[in-house]
Amino acid sequence: MEKLSRIGGRILQAIPPVFGVIVITFLLTRALPGDPAVFFAGLMADDGTIAQVRAELGLDQPLPVQFVYYLGDLLQGDLGNSLTTGQPVLNELAARLPASLELTFAGLFFAMAVAIPLGVLAATRPGSWIDHLCRVLVTAGVSLPTFFTGLFLIYVFYYLLGWAPSPLGRLDFLYLSPPPVTGFYTIDALLAGDWEVFWAALRQMVLPAVTLGLFALAPIARMTRAAMLSALSGDYVRTARANGLGGARVLWIYAFRNAALPVLTTLGMVFSFLLGANVLVEKVFSWPGIGSYAIGALVASDYAAVQGFVLCMALLFVVVNLVIDVVLTLIDPRVGLES
Amino acid sequence: MTDMEIKMKRRDFLRTGSAALGGAALLPFLRALPASAAAGSDTLVVVIGDTINSLDLHRSGTNRPSYQVAVNVYDRLVRFGTKTLEDGTLSYDSTVIEPEIAESWEVSGDGKSITFKISPKAKFWDGSQVTAEDVKWSFDRAVTLGGFPLVQMKAGSMSEPDQFVVVDEMTFRVDLPASSKLALPDLAVPVPLVINSKVAKEHATADDPWATEYLHENPAGSGPFKITRWDPGQQFVYERNDDWELGELPALKRVIVREVPSAATRRALLERGDVDFYMDVPAKDAKELGESGKAKVEGAPVDNCLHVLGLNLNFEPFDNKLVRQAIAYALPYEDILAAGAYGRGKQMWGGDEMSPSTIEWPQPFPYATDIEKAKALMAEAGMADGFETTLSYNLGLADWMEPTALLIQESLAKIGITATLDKIPGAQWRTAALVEKRLPMHLENFGGWLNYPDYYFYWAYIEGHLFNSSNYSNPEMDKLVDETLTMETDDPAYAPNVKRMIEIAFEDVPRIPLYQPYLDAAMKPEVTGYVSWFHRQLALSNMAKG
Numbered sequence: 001m002e003k004l005s006r007i008g009g010r011i012l013q014a015i016p017p018v019f020g021v022i023v024i025t026f027l028l029t030r031a032l033p034g035d036p037a038v039f040f041a042g043l044m045a046d047d048g049t050i051a052q053v054r055a056e057l058g059l060d061q062p063l064p065v066q067f068v069y070y071l072g073d074l075l076q077g078d079l080g081n082s083l084t085t086g087q088p089v090l091n092e093l094a095a096r097l098p099a100s101l102e103l104t105f106a107g108l109f110f111a112m113a114v115a116i117p118l119g120v121l122a123a124t125r126p127g128s129w130i131d132h133l134c135r136v137l138v139t140a141g142v143s144l145p146t147f148f149t150g151l152f153l154i155y156v157f158y159y160l161l162g163w164a165p166s167p168l169g170r171l172d173f174l175y176l177s178p179p180p181v182t183g184f185y186t187i188d189a190l191l192a193g194d195w196e197v198f199w200a201a202l203r204q205m206v207l208p209a210v211t212l213g214l215f216a217l218a219p220i221a222r223m224t225r226a227a228m229l230s231a232l233s234g235d236y237v238r239t240a241r242a243n244g245l246g247g248a249r250v251l252w253i254y255a256f257r258n259a260a261l262p263v264l265t266t267l268g269m270v271f272s273f274l275l276g277a278n279v280l281v282e283k284v285f286s287w288p289g290i291g292s293y294a295i296g297a298l299v300a301s302d303y304a305a306v307q308g309f310v311l312c313m314a315l316l317f318v319v320v321n322l323v324i325d326v327v328l329t330l331i332d333p334r335v336g337l338e339s
Numbered sequence: 340m341t342d343m344e345i346k347m348k349r350r351d352f353l354r355t356g357s358a359a360l361g362g363a364a365l366l367p368f369l370r371a372l373p374a375s376a377a378a379g380s381d382t383l384v385v386v387i388g389d390t391i392n393s394l395d396l397h398r399s400g401t402n403r404p405s406y407q408v409a410v411n412v413y414d415r416l417v418r419f420g421t422k423t424l425e426d427g428t429l430s431y432d433s434t435v436i437e438p439e440i441a442e443s444w445e446v447s448g449d450g451k452s453i454t455f456k457i458s459p460k461a462k463f464w465d466g467s468q469v470t471a472e473d474v475k476w477s478f479d480r481a482v483t484l485g486g487f488p489l490v491q492m493k494a495g496s497m498s499e500p501d502q503f504v505v506v507d508e509m510t511f512r513v514d515l516p517a518s519s520k521l522a523l524p525d526l527a528v529p530v531p532l533v534i535n536s537k538v539a540k541e542h543a544t545a546d547d548p549w550a551t552e553y554l555h556e557n558p559a560g561s562g563p564f565k566i567t568r569w570d571p572g573q574q575f576v577y578e579r580n581d582d583w584e585l586g587e588l589p590a591l592k593r594v595i596v597r598e599v600p601s602a603a604t605r606r607a608l609l610e611r612g613d614v615d616f617y618m619d620v621p622a623k624d625a626k627e628l629g630e631s632g633k634a635k636v637e638g639a640p641v642d643n644c645l646h647v648l649g650l651n652l653n654f655e656p657f658d659n660k661l662v663r664q665a666i667a668y669a670l671p672y673e674d675i676l677a678a679g680a681y682g683r684g685k686q687m688w689g690g691d692e693m694s695p696s697t698i699e700w701p702q703p704f705p706y707a708t709d710i711e712k713a714k715a716l717m718a719e720a721g722m723a724d725g726f727e728t729t730l731s732y733n734l735g736l737a738d739w740m741e742p743t744a745l746l747i748q749e750s751l752a753k754i755g756i757t758a759t760l761d762k763i764p765g766a767q768w769r770t771a772a773l774v775e776k777r778l779p780m781h782l783e784n785f786g787g788w789l790n791y792p793d794y795y796f797y798w799a800y801i802e803g804h805l806f807n808s809s810n811y812s813n814p815e816m817d818k819l820v821d822e823t824l825t826m827e828t829d830d831p832a833y834a835p836n837v838k839r840m841i842e843i844a845f846e847d848v849p850r851i852p853l854y855q856p857y858l859d860a861a862m863k864p865e866v867t868g869y870v871s872w873f874h875r876q877l878a879l880s881n882m883a884k885g
Contacts, residue, residue, distance in 0.1 A: 050774075052485045053399050083400045085392045086555050092571070151603055159607050166613040168597055169573055231603050259813050286599040288572045296390065299735075299765055 006325025007326050014318045021314040022074070026067055028305045028310075031333065057083070072306075079311070080304030084296060089308035093290060094280050098183025099170055100289035103281070104274045106205050107212030108267070115217045116263070120256065123232060134221055141218035149212040150284035157207060165203050169286040208285040212278055216270050223266040229257035234258070261328060268324035272317050373758060380885035381592040383866070385616040385877065386605045390572055390598045395554040396529060406529050407596075407876040411577060412530035413560040414585055416441040416455050416474065416511075416828040417523065419776070421870050429870040430639040433790035439585050439599060440469055440533055440561070441511075450518025450827075457509045460584040463535040463561045471511035476536035478503045478513075488530045494789065495525025496825070500699060511802060517827035522787050529874050539769040558605045563589050563880045577879065590868075590883035609634050609861055615884060616862045616869075618877050621738045622681040625859040638859035639871035640685045643795050644786025645701050648737070648747060649772075653810045654779040656722055663848045665716035667706040671750045676854050679743035684854030690698045698837040700792035701855050705845055713754045725755020731778040735765025740782045743853065760867060772808045780839065783808050783850070788873050790839050791821040800840070811849035 021108045037054035048152035054060050058069070073080060075212055077319050079089035114137075157164040165172055178188035186205070189198035231237065232255050279291030290309060297305030389404035396409035420435030423740045429622045438444075442458035459471035467591035479500040481488040492498060496519045504512040515522055525531070534554065558566055563586070564577040577594040597614070606624050608614045610633045620628065620636065629636035650657040652664065658662060672688040690703035717723055730748060733741035758780065765769055772778050785806040787794045797805055797820050802812035823836040844850070858871045868881040 003850065049485045049487075049489060056399060084402065085390070086400060086650070087571055096572070105626065151601075154607060156605065159611060162611070166608055166611065168608070168613075283600045284604055286573075286597070286604060288570075292600060293572065 003329055006329055010322060010325050010329075014322055017318060018314065020176075021311060022071075022080060022267040025307045025310040025314075026070060029306050030066075048075060049126045059320070079308040081303055082297065082305040084305065085218060089304050092293060092305070093308055093312050096288055096290045096293050099287060100275060100278065100282070100291060102186065103208055103212065103287060103289060104186040104271065104278060106209035107216060107274060107278075110209050110213035111216035111220055111270070112267070114213070115220035115307050116224050117264075119221045120228050120251070122225045123228030124251065126229070127237060130329075131225075138218040138221050141214050141221075143216070145280070146211055146278070147217050149214055149278040150208065150281055153207045153211055154284070159216075161253055164207050165200070167207065167285045169288055170204055171200055172204065173196070186226070188251055208281050208287055211281050212274055216274055219266050219270055220263065221241075224259065224263050227262045228255060233261040246284075261332060264324060264331075268320050275313070275316060346554065359703060365851075366821070374810040381590065383591050383594045383616055383879075383882065383884055385594060385596045385618060386599045386608055386613045386614045387596060387618050387877075388598075388600060388602060388605060390600075391569075391575065392571070392715055393555050394530065394558045394566055394569065394642075395551060396549050397481055397484045397488045397549070398555055399484065403736045404876075406874060408558065408566060409529045409574070409774060410531050410567060410872075411564045411876065411879050412558045412562045412877045413534070413779050414440050414461065414562050415527055415533065417444070418433060419524075419527050419873075424639055428637045428639050429868065430642075431870060433524070433642060433873070436527060440474070444523075448843060450511055450515070452514045453504065454512045457511060458585065459509070461561055462582060462584070463538075463559070464536065464565055464582075465535065465559075466582075467537065469533060469535075469561055470508050471505040472508070473536045474511045474533050475500075475503045475505050476539070477534045478531055478562065480534070480755075481530055484549060484551070489787070491528060491530045492525070494794070495519065495522045497522070497525070498836060503687050506565070515567065517825060519828050520826075521789055521791070521794065521825065526874045528788050529876070533561065533836045534563070535552050537709075542568055561585075564594070577689045578631070589880045591879060594879055606861075607645075609863070612863065615866050615878075617690055618860050619875070620859045620861045621755075622679075622683045622857075622859065623738070625683055625857075625861060626681040627863045629668075629813035634861045635864050635866075636859055636861045637869050637871075638683065640855045641858050641871070641875065642873050643788075643792075644784065644856060645687060645850070645852045646680075646684070646743075646782065646784050646856050648854050649778070649783045649809045649850050650783045650848070651776065651781070652812070652849060653776070656726060657779065657809075659720050659722075660847055661716050662719035662722055663722065663851075664706070665713045665722075665754060666751065666756070667704070667848045667851045668709045668713035668716065668752045669750055670706075670707055670851060670853070671746050672853065673708070674746050675743050678746060679739045680856060683857040683859055685857075687852040687854050690845075695838050695841045695843070695845070696794060697832050698841070700795065700837070702840065702841070703853060704848070704852055706848070706851070708750075710753050717754050725757065727757045727759070728779050729761045731760040731761040731763055731772070731781040733768040733772070733782070734762050735768065736782075736784065737762075739856075743782060776808050776810050778808065781808060784856070786873070790873065791828070792840065793820055794842070796820050796840050797824055800844065807849075811847070813843060813847065816843055 037050050037057060037059055058066065077090065079093070081087065082089050082092060085092060118130070118134050118137070122131040125131060153169050154164070158167060171177060175197050178185060178194055181188050185201035186198055189195070189201055209228050234255070237250055237255050240254050261271045278289065279295055281287065282289040282292040290312065294306065294309040297309065358682065387404065391400070391402070391405040391408060393401040393405050394408050396406055416439060418439045419438050420432040420437050421429055424430050424433040438458065440457055440461045441455035444453055444455045446453050457469060457471060457474070459468070463469060478497070482492050482498055482500060496517065499515065502540045504514060506512050513522065518615050524885045538559040539550040539554060543550040556569070558708070563580055563583040565580055566575055567578045568576040569573075574595060574597045579592045580591055581588070599608065602621055602624065605617050606668060609617045609628070610631070625636045625638070641766050648666070650663050650668065652658045672686070675688065676682060676684050682715055687701055687703050689707040690705040693705050697704060717725070732744045745758055748760060751758050751790045772783065783806070785799055787798060796816065798806040801807060801815070801820055802810070802813055802817070806857065819836050819840050823833060823840070826833050826836075858875050860877070862869060862870055865885045867883050870878055870881050872878055
């Protein structure tokens with residue numbers, strides 16, 4: 001019961017930041033240098049045509065009026081039309097967010113699969129070769145910029161060896177995208193029972209996911225190692241060992257469950273960070289995600305698209321943090337004992 | 340777009356795919372073939388670095404890469420011919436105007452109207468005849484929607500709908516306020532495209548009488564290619580219009596254009612042979628690809644286009660002609676061409692006459708790197724100690740502007756000028772350089788679509804005109820351009836006027852030309868028929884593979 005009310009309170013706390021974000025993004029995009037009317041009037045337009053475009057875009061209205069229009073549209077789920085792509089922002093985000101999410105999840109999964117066992121092993125054998133390996137990987141992961149890793153992987157696995165498929169986005173042009181259900185190509189392909197497309201989508205995802213994952217490895221591995229070290233030196237572990245419990249049981253049930261809390265918090269941060277920071281990976285692998293969309297919009301001073309993107313990211317951050325908090329509440333052994 | 344719509348589109352796409360094509364043309368969408376085997380000799384796979392944002396050129400906000408679609412899916416009344424240059428590359432020919440939708444045309448005695456006979460072979464994709472009504476509707480649309488299309492139509496003296504007259508179903512007339520040599524060529528640029536007005540009107544609404552919403556995603560034309568698929572931000576697919584009769588039927592049946600933002604990835608794709616054609620290659624890659632032998636690089640100098648260093652006369656001491664000339668003698672031209680353009684440009688310095696003997700444009704300016712002479716001119720201007728200024732460039736064009744700016748900065752230091760580099764993001768460039776004209780020293784790359792020297796001077800040397808980023812003003816130039824712009828090229832006054840304009844440009848150098856750039860494309864050796872166009876877009880109708 002206490003858990004439930006905690007979770008409910010946590011959800012309520014998420015509302016004010018969302019409203020704040022709406023106001024701030026609206027004001028910030030207006031403060032951007034560059035005049036969208038000039039940009040969209042075309043290269044050879046004169047003053048008259050620019051004024052005509054400005055009026056068409058509603059940019060001749062005072063700011064508060066523009067904001068009221070914006071709020072009203074927002075309530076109806078209308079994020080406006082992107083000027084650069086000519087599509088409704090909502091549709092574009094809906095089409096692109098799954099691409100980014102799928103890639104981020106894959107990258108995170110890869111990072112977790114490597115970093116958590118590595119961190120645990122390094123913590124149990126400090127100073128051994130595996131600890132050093134962990135240190136090297138962590139250092140390399142943070143110090144190599146993602147676009148470099150991406151280009152390097154393409155060079156080796158696509159250009160030289162020819163193992164990887166051509167870095168042309170989510171699917172090679174040989175394939176048609178699966179009927180959309182979740183927007184995740186791999187899952188949609190499985191739902192449609194289309195193994196061929198599933199493999200194709202998976203193959204396209206390997207290099208960009210590894211690129212992202214290498215970057216995300218570092219904080220996860222470091223945090224796992226540190227948390228495991230402190231857990232393993234804890235009194236309860238010593239007590240458990242003294243009571244003659246088996247090594248594996250002590251390691252996973254007693255130490256790891258406690259170490260999982262900071263690791264999970266880190267995961268939440270890494271996830272949000274990856275989602276925003278994978279724009280370079282998207283560029284290198286022609287991945288049609290929201291990062292590259294936002295950059296394009298920003299360069300063109302495309303208000304609606306930038307606002308939509310920031311809003312979408314803010315909501316995601318809020319949701320991710322919420323989910324992490326809820327999960328933490330659920331798995332925290334102390335909270336469990338109290339109730 | 341709802342799920343249902345996407346499903347429908349997918350199904351339609353598959354159906355039209357199998358019904359209209361069959362056999363080899365369907366191969367690229369068969370599932371188990373590797374890319375190289377799938378892309379048969381009638382399918383071309385193209386990579387571009389930009390993203391297109393509309394299928395309708397007239398819509399406000401349509402970006403430049405999208406013009407490609409207008410070039411390939413729509414016909415115009417007339418088109419430019421093509422020619423083979425000395426080195427074997429193909430280029431459009433600004434001196435030849437060929438029939439397209441118009442099978443013939445006649446200019447009235449006073450040159451104030453042009454009457455076009457529409458070809459009975461001109462058929463829209465739905466099989467209906469192209470009529471004068473369609474041409475009028477399309478031209479009205481171009482001048483009414485405003486923005487860039489209107490400005491471009493104005494260059495040909497067309498700005499009002501009542502200039503476009505339907506004489507009868509198959510005869511169309513354009514009335515001009517005065518005779519102009521630019522009117523007919525201006526009908527061959529991408530803007531005056533002909534839309535199927537019956538289809539468009541079905542989708543027009545009271546708020547949107549020109550069907551911009553519909554045509555944005557659904558072109559309705561008569562051109563040699565149709566768009567069968569557009570995934571914004573990813574790719575678009577052309578398919579040949581097998582019924583096109585206004586020229587030789589294109590050899591390519593299907594063209595897949597994939598948007599790949601990273602230049603390194605585009606190059607790897609071409610070198611690996613997974614794509615056939617790479618448009619708009621940065622000069623460095625063009626040079627290396629050509630030398631590696633893995634791809635062939637073709638390109639021609641862009642007509643009527645110069646990469647220049649602009650000196651803004653609103654800022655001291657650039658209002659002093661001697662200072663401008665000193666800078667023109669101080670620039671390291673050869674290094675700029677080698678490092679900024681990797682040799683992919685035509686020399687525009689080192690001319691040997693202060694008054695031009697020909698009207699060729701662009702032609703080399705009578706300046707070359709000569710630091711001593713530059714110092715002497717600086718001393719004569721009372722600027723022997725030099726001065727400080729900023730050199731601005733567009734980050735969107737950093738591939739050539741960045742190395743060029745660095746070389747200029749280094750060289751100007753030798754004559755005492757300290758230039759601070761100022762990088763301006765692409766989106767703000769236009770406002771700063773062209774609209775507000777507030778950059779003291781800057782790099783600029785204007786090229787005129789219509790290949791006449793006076794057209795270049797009209798845009799770049801007249802006070803207040805958009806590309807005159809130098810705020811240059813000279814009553815004699817104004818008068819010359821005003822007289823010459825609409826004048827026929829065989830008019831006895833034409834050549835002397837143009838020579839005088841070039842002479843003034845030599846003498847006053849508000850814009851110092853660095854070189855004339857090339858428009859390069861890299862392709863597999865078996866791809867043929869690539870033509871460089873003034874609009875710098877990929878035109879598919881001449882191309883073939885294998």
